[in-house]
Each structure stands twice: as structure tokens, then as C-alpha cells.
Amino acid sequence: xxxxxxxxxxxxxxxxxxxxxxxxxxxxxxxxxxxxxxxxxxxxxxxxxxxxxxxxxxxxxxxxxxxxxxxxxxxxxxxxxxxxxxxxxxxxxxxxxxxxxxxxxxxxxxxxxxxxxxxxxxxxxxxxxxxxxxxxxxxxxxxxxxxxxxxxxxxxxxxxxxxxxxxxxxxxxxxxxxxxxxxxxxxxxxxxxxxxxxxxxxxxxxxxxxxxxxxxxxxxxxxxxxxxxxxxxxxxxxxxxxxxxxxxxxxxxxxxxxxx
Amino acid sequence: xxxxxxxxxxxxxxxxxxxxxxxxxxxxxxxxxxxxxxxxxxxxxxxxxxxxxxxxxxxxxxxxxxxxxxxxxxxxxxxxxxxxxxxxxxxxxxxxxxxxxxxxxxxxxxxxxxxxxxxxxxxxxxxxxxxxxxxxxxxxxxxxxxxxxxxxxxxxxxxxxxxxxxxxxxxxxxxxxxxxxxxxxxxxxxxxxxxxxxxxxxxxxxxxxxxxxxxxxxxxxxxxxxxxxxxxxxxxxxxxxxxxxxxxxxxxxxxxxxxxxxxxxxxxxxxxxxxxxxxxxxxxxxxxxxxxxxxxxxxxxxxxxxxxxxxxxxxxxxxxxxxxxxxxxxxxxxxxxxxxxxxxxxxxxxxxxxxxxxxxxxxxxxxxxxxxxxxxxxxxxxxxxxxxxxxxxxxxxxxxxxxxxxxxxxxxxxxxxxxxxxxxxxxxxxxxxxxxxxxxxxxxxxxxxxxxxxxxxxxxxxxxxxxxxxxxxxxxxxxxxx
Numbered sequence: 001x002x003x004x005x006x007x008x009x010x011x012x013x014x015x016x017x018x019x020x021x022x023x024x025x026x027x028x029x030x031x032x033x034x035x036x037x038x039x040x041x042x043x044x045x046x047x048x049x050x051x052x053x054x055x056x057x058x059x060x061x062x063x064x065x066x067x068x069x070x071x072x073x074x075x076x077x078x079x080x081x082x083x084x085x086x087x088x089x090x091x092x093x094x095x096x097x098x099x100x101x102x103x104x105x106x107x108x109x110x111x112x113x114x115x116x117x118x119x120x121x122x123x124x125x126x127x128x129x130x131x132x133x134x135x136x137x138x139x140x141x142x143x144x145x146x147x148x149x150x151x152x153x154x155x156x157x158x159x160x161x162x163x164x165x166x167x168x169x170x171x172x173x174x175x176x177x178x179x180x181x182x183x184x185x186x187x188x189x190x191x192x193x194x195x196x197x198x199x200x201x202x203x204x205x206x207x208x209x210x211x212x213x214x215x216x217x218x219x220x221x222x223x224x225x226x227x228x229x230x231x232x233x234x235x236x237x238x239x240x241x242x243x244x245x246x247x248x249x250x251x252x253x254x255x256x257x258x259x260x
Numbered sequence: 261x262x263x264x265x266x267x268x269x270x271x272x273x274x275x276x277x278x279x280x281x282x283x284x285x286x287x288x289x290x291x292x293x294x295x296x297x298x299x300x301x302x303x304x305x306x307x308x309x310x311x312x313x314x315x316x317x318x319x320x321x322x323x324x325x326x327x328x329x330x331x332x333x334x335x336x337x338x339x340x341x342x343x344x345x346x347x348x349x350x351x352x353x354x355x356x357x358x359x360x361x362x363x364x365x366x367x368x369x370x371x372x373x374x375x376x377x378x379x380x381x382x383x384x385x386x387x388x389x390x391x392x393x394x395x396x397x398x399x400x401x402x403x404x405x406x407x408x409x410x411x412x413x414x415x416x417x418x419x420x421x422x423x424x425x426x427x428x429x430x431x432x433x434x435x436x437x438x439x440x441x442x443x444x445x446x447x448x449x450x451x452x453x454x455x456x457x458x459x460x461x462x463x464x465x466x467x468x469x470x471x472x473x474x475x476x477x478x479x480x481x482x483x484x485x486x487x488x489x490x491x492x493x494x495x496x497x498x499x500x501x502x503x504x505x506x507x508x509x510x511x512x513x514x515x516x517x518x519x520x521x522x523x524x525x526x527x528x529x530x531x532x533x534x535x536x537x538x539x540x541x542x543x544x545x546x547x548x549x550x551x552x553x554x555x556x557x558x559x560x561x562x563x564x565x566x567x568x569x570x571x572x573x574x575x576x577x578x579x580x581x582x583x584x585x586x587x588x589x590x591x592x593x594x595x596x597x598x599x600x601x602x603x604x605x606x607x608x609x610x611x612x613x614x615x616x617x618x619x620x621x622x623x624x625x626x627x628x629x630x631x632x633x634x635x636x637x638x639x640x641x642x643x644x645x646x647x648x649x650x651x652x653x654x655x656x657x658x659x660x661x662x663x664x665x666x667x668x669x670x671x672x673x674x675x676x677x678x679x680x681x682x683x684x685x686x687x688x689x690x691x692x693x694x695x696x697x698x699x700x701x702x703x704x705x706x707x708x709x710x711x712x713x714x715x716x717x718x719x720x721x722x723x724x725x726x727x728x729x730x731x732x733x734x735x736x737x738x739x740x741x742x
Contacts (some may be wrong), residue, residue, distance in 0.1 A: 002429065007437040014514035015445055015474070021519065022470040022532065023449055026463045029529060033461060062388035064326020070602055074525040093447060137676035145527040147462040155392035155454070156464045158526070161685075162602040162673060165680045187314075193681045195688070197314040201321045 035147045039252040048152045048244045054218065056243025061155055063199070067086045070159035075144030076133035078257070079104070080111035088122035097121055105130075117187045128259035129252075141169045141249055143256040151250050165195055171248040180241040181233050182217050189223035202237035205229055266614065280358035282351045283633040283719075285416075288371035289347035290626055294709040296339025296378055297619075301702040303332035306693040311688060322386040330397045331385045336614055337476075338398070338406065339378045342372065342443075344622040345483040347414045349436050351629050352490050356433060357424030363416050370412035377405030393464070395448045395472045403451050407444065414440045425482050431506040433484025438514060439479055446474045466528055473521025477588065478614055481513055484549055484581065484621045488574050491625060492554055495571040496561035501553060509549035516542040520588065524597045531716055540592030547585045554578045569644045573624030578651060580616030584609055587663070599674060604687060605666030608659050616655045623647070623708060630715060636722070639714035643707045651704040658697030665690025 035044040049057070060066070082103045087094045101114050115125045131143045145168055150156045174180060182189060185203050187196035206213065208230050215238075216230035225231050233241070252258045307329040309316050317323045354361045361367065381402025384390065390397040398406070417440055421433070450471035455461050459467065493500045500506060519539035522532045558575065587609040590596045600606065627644055631637050638644060663689045672683040 003427070004418075004429075007429075007434055010442065010511070010514065011438045012436075014511075014518055015442060017515075018470070018474075018518035019445070021535070022522070022700060023453065023467055026466045026528065026532065027453075027459055030463050030466075031459050049492055061390065061392035062327075063321075064330060064390065066392070067326040067329045069454060072525065072527055074598075074601075076541050134674045138680075147527055147529075150462045150465075150528065151460065153461070154458055154464070155394060156462055158462075158465045160523070160602065160606060161604070162669075163684065191681060193685065195311065195314055195684050196683075197310055197316075197318045197325055199324070199480045200319055201324075207705065248310065 030147055033147065035151065036253050036255070039254060039257055043251075044233050045050070045148065045251050045253065046151050051244060052241065052242040053155065053246035056239035056241065056246075057155075057157070059202075059240040060157060060243055063240075065167075066157040066159040068159075068160050068161060068163035068196075069167045070163070072145040072158050073135045073141035073143070073166060073168045073249070074133055075131045075136060077131075077132050079132055080106045080108055080198075081128040081130055082106065082118070083125050083126045084118070084123060084126055086124035087222075088124060090122040093121045094118055094123035097123070102209050112236060115213060115254075126259075129257050131258050132176050133254075135166065138165075139173065140166045142260075143252065143258045146253060146256045148253055148255065161184065167244065167247055168249050169247060171245040172250050175245065177245060178218050179243055180244050181237060182219055182223075184237060185217060185222055185231055186219075189220055199237070202234050202240065203235060204232045206232050269311055275358070275360070275546060276356055278358070278360045279351075279633045280635070281364050282347075282354055282629075283635075284458050285350055285361065285367035285371060285632060286347045286633050287716055287719070289343045289374075290630065291712055292371065292375035292378075293340045293344045294705075294712040296343075296375070297705045298333030298702070298709050299382070300332050300339055301698065301705050303328050303335060305408040305695070305702055307332055307696050308691065308698050311691040312695065317384050317597060318482045321388065325358070327386050327388065327390070330390060330394075331382050333383055333610075334395070334615075335378070336383065337395070338381065341374075341480065341614060341622065342410075343374050343378075344626060345439075345487070345618075346372075346374075346410070346417075348487055348622060348625045348629065349415055349440070349709045350413065350420070350485070351633065352432060353420045353488065354435060356430050356490075357420050357426075359420060359423045359425065359428035361416065361741075362419035362423060366412055367416045370409040370416070373405050374409035374411070377409060380405065385392070391455050393450070393454050393468045395475060396468065399716065400451075400455060403447070403455070405723050407447055407451070410443055410447070412556060413706065414444065416590045430487045430490070431500060431503055432490040433509070434507070435489065435512045438510070439486065442474065446479070448473050454712070460733075462527055465526065466532065467555045468618055469521045469523070469526070474518055476610060477520060477585075478514065478517040480613060480618045481546075481581070481585075482516060483616050484577065485509070485513070487621055487625050488554065488578055491555050491570065492578075493630065495568055495574070495628075496558050498557060498561055501556035505549050505553050505556075509546045509553060512542070512549065513546040516540075517546065517696060520592060523601055524592075524594050525601055537592045537594060537597075540589050543585060543589050545700075547582060547589075550578075551582050569648065570624040570628040572648050573620050573627065577617050577619075577621030577624065577650075580612055582613040584617055586667050600666060600668035601670070602673070603666035603670040604662045604690070605670065608666055611662070612655070612659045616659065620651065623651070626712075630712070634715060636715060636718050639718055640707075640709050640711055643711055647704045647707045648709075650700050650707070654697045654700030654702075656697070659692050661690040661693040666693075718734045 038045050084098055097118055111127050118125050184199045186198050187194040205225055208228055213232045215232050293552045307325055310325050381398030384399035385397050389399045453467050454464055520536050522536035526533055591600050666730045669687045672678045672686055
């Protein structure tokens, strides 16, 4: 290393290689990705979020929700469950087989073997694919998150810290708009012991006039504004809630299969 | 190979003109940086207090946790770490070249543009204008100014480098020149592909991971280790041990370091996290090499080195570099990563890298350089020692609880029987101890800023006195006639 040019060359080689690997290659591999087909169906996925939910993603970004919440479900593997569909002509033999064999948490080969045995006895079975892992067991999703799930989002908010729960499927877990809004306004009212800061600035506390607002939040008992007042979401809060409700990763794909 | 023998890298009695040429640029860079350092740790305190009381400042949209936390991180990285490192680099380049700094006024202008960019960026995050990408949160106005300022400083540094009196390069040259080339490339890539013409879908996340790793690990590594390799031999008065080991460290750092950063669970094609995990394992090579160079250079030198304040800071910085790199390697290991991913272990590693390693190294360098370039000693020299012990205590109280809390949190996340609220509650005691760490760090930063601002004041007063003296001197007859 005798002159500046050799340093330039060293940097060019080292950084250039990783630039090609981690910037150019994924752009080529995924940058032109199109919708995927849902397994065992002709429907396409994802469909893009509704307009209000897209605005809500910008509220999510602006308030840095990703500082505490991830939007990615991890999976350790898959297991197969054998489910009897039809006992066939020899129900006694088949039910005997079913009660003596292990039918859950099998590998693909084991499941095929059991399935084969039952088929020989005349029964019909289905093999269900089940994703496994702590995130799945928590009910955070039915399968791991894959590239397709984020196709139309900008910016993609994967997050890198779970100070709170994962939100990839919050629209499936908590599909009630009022629940989402009340939780944003006063998290502790919906989740006992929650450490989430309240986002009161996304709401307005109004005096109930002659015609009460149809958007006013309905609080659980013991919470809520004083009598004569109502909490009404501002447009930002409505958009954010619409975005949270649109977080639904619940279809099987070729890259992430499961049986619904 | 002259520098292998010379105990003190390059000039023994430096040209006073050389040091003086760096005075204004360094004051501009590190003065603003000291301000951002205090702002950053104050913002970090606000963010941390929210774990004691979620209601704290909850009605103020621009102080919500999701805005304050990234603003605090960016103030530390872009506000303090990078501009201070740029100032230190300019001075090291002038010293190694044995020439005064080229175009010092361009560097002063660049320093002001940089700090204006940080101001716009931080204000943007707080009003909700963040781009939403980790470590690239600054909105367009801020990031354009940062890139322009960096390029101007890189031009000054390269011009100074071009005028060097000795052709042979010193090991610090490799690391610091590489850092000058690294930043514009990754920062432009990040901003072009994520903000200006965004790529689609999850590729955004891939590019953000690549950028963050190249900035936080590789760039900080290059700039920090390059600075340490200049100062350690100088402070212990022994040559760097050895040049070849340093060359090995340089190549392995840039070849393997740049491929890390893609976490195991990321929803990306499997080859990407796999490649990253492999590269992270290979990081043991540069880590060992850097550790050996530093250890062999310092070991058995003058006994009184612990009285040497810049040495304490830089030595502690190198220790933190080893620890934070080990944490990085551990997180990339699939068996450990499964537990530590998405936990406070990650922020612990980042803070150790940013504050423990980089800021400490820069404190040492600034404490050494600034008195020499302005020609006055520190107004409060005793506070330098206090600052060292306070920040060491702060780092300990910040990192250790976060790391332990992160592991406990990770173990609880892997057990689906533990409710979400209970996982969060289990981390609270650790987060609360880390707040006290932040408090000590804030205090240390205030002492640092106090010393820098007082030094600037002393320097300005001296300038003023000089100017007054010149005006007051009676004109000689020759001058009066002219």
C-alpha cells in the first residue's frame, strides 16, 4: 500500500462487491416482483392497502411506531398433521389405526407413512401443513413473513425491537376499529399493565353538543372522558387505525405454505 | 518503512503553522459536535424516562418516543461522531503530510453546512418528517447538506494528502482514506435507493440493513481504528506493532465487515442472512488483528500511561470496540441470534459501538488535539479526568443492564406461555437502571461541552485582544504616509 490509488482500489473492490451483493442483487431478484398466487386458489396476493390505510402507514412512519413494534413473524419450521377425511369401508380398522398412530407434529415422511397405512385400510386422509415457532405459537401469525407481504408498502417498516408485540397480523387479532382507537388513546384501558405511551394528540376531546359525533370512542367501564364530553379521533388517528386493521398476513403462499 | 522505527509517527517538533491551520476548522467541527452531543443525550434521557412513566410528555407530538429515540441516536452519530471524526482526520492528515491544512476555509464552511444539515434533519424527525428508515431518518433537505459537507471535507483532506512530504503511507492513512471514500458511497446509495427513487417492497429493508452496517460497523471501525493507530504509538512513544498486522486488519475489516448486518429472521431470500452470518464469523480475524496491534503496541510501555488522559479515552475505546464486535458476532450466530433478535441486546451493542468505542476514541483525540491547534490548554483540565470516569461509569450502567435485559427479554419472547405485558414488565428494571447510565453520560457530555466552549471563548478573547492591540498601536510614519 504505497499510494492513494491502491487504497482507492481496495475500497472499490471491497465495497463494490458487497454493493453488488446486497444492493444490486436483491434489487434484481425482488425489485420487479409481482403479485403472488395464493396456494390452492387463483387469487392474487397482496392486493395493496386501501387509501386510508396507506395514509395511516405515513402516520405510523411519522410517529416512529417501528421503534417499539416489528412487523415480521418468524418461523422455526413446519410440521404435518394427518387428518382423517373419510373412514371408508372399514371404519373399525381405520379408527383403530387412527387411535394408535401419532397424527400430529410429524415430518413429511412420517405423515406420508401414516397416510399410506390408513389408505391401505381404506380410509382417506388429508395432510395439513402447520408452521411452528414461538411467534406462531403466540398467535402472531399463521406463517412466517415473506417478501411478498411488503410488496406495495413505502416505507417498509420491519422494525428491529419488540418493546411491544409484533403487529404483522394485528388486523386479524384485533379486528375491531373501536378497540384499535381506544387502545391508541389510552392503551392501559384495553391492555392491563401496558407500557405503551398514549397517543392522545391524535384525538380531540369535545363537549357533546346537540348531535353527538357518530365517531366518538366507546370506552370500557371505568375509563373515558368525564360526563358530557366525547373523545373523537382526528383524521390521523382514523388513518392509523385503518392501517393497523389492514395488517393481515393470513394467506398461504408457495414460499410460506400452511393449511388454512 | 521509516514509520516502523520512528516512535512518534512523523514530526517530532511539528510546525506551529501546521497546527494553527487546523484551528478554525476543528473548532467549527467539534464545537457544533459538542452541542449535538449534549442535545442527543438529553433526547435519549427523555426517551428513557418514558419507560418509567409512559405518560411523560405524552401530549407533545414531537416528543413522542418514536421520534425522540431516533433523533437521539442520529444526534449522537451524525451530530457528534462523524463531524468530530472529520476534524480529527483533517488534523491527522496535515500532521502525517507535514504540511498545513489545504483550504482551511472550505473546511470551516463545510463544518457549518454539516451542522445546518443536522439541525434540519433533527427538526425534521421531531416534526414527523422522518423517512422511516433506520439511521437514514433525516429528510431530504438534511441529508443533501450532509453529503455536500462531507464531500467538501474529503476534498480538503485529499488535497492535504496530495501535498504530503513523505510518499510512504502510514497505516492510519489506509483506514482514514478508506473512510473518506466509504461514506459518500453508502450514504448516496441509501438516499438514492430509499428516498429519491425508492426501490420496491422488502428490498428497501435489505438496502437499509446494508447501509446501517456499513456506517455503524465499517465506517466507525475504519475511522476509529485509524485514529487509534495514529494516537496509541504517539502516546506511548513506541512504534506501531506491526505494520503487516495492521494491513491484515485493514483488508479483513473491509472485505468481511461490509457483508454483515442482515439479521437471521429477515423476510429476505435465505442466501442473504446466511452470507451475513458467515461474514460475521470471519470478523474474528480483523478483531484479533486490531486487538493484537493495539495490545502489542501498548503493552509494557511507560508505567505512567494512566496519567495520560487522551490515552485513557482511546484505550477504553479500543476495549469497547473488541466487546461490541464480539456482541455483533454473537448476534449474527443463528443459535444466539434467535434469542437476541428484536431485543434490547441490539440497542446495547449499538450504543457500545457508538458511545463506548467511537465517542470515547474521539474524546481522547480531541482532548489531545484542540489545545495544540488553538495554542491554549484546556480551561478546566481536571474536568477531563472527571469526564473519563463519569463516562466509563455511564457506559457500564447503560450497556450492561440493556444487554442482560435483552437476553432475558429474548428468552421470554421464545416462551409463548409468557404474556406480552409480562415480557415488557420483565425488561423494565433493566431499562430503569440504564436511565441512570444515560444520566452519567449526559453529565460527562456537559463537562466535555463546557471545556470546549470555554476553550473557544478563551481563543476568541485572545483574538479580540490581538486585534485591539493592532488597532491601538500608533502608526509608523511610513504607514501613515501610505
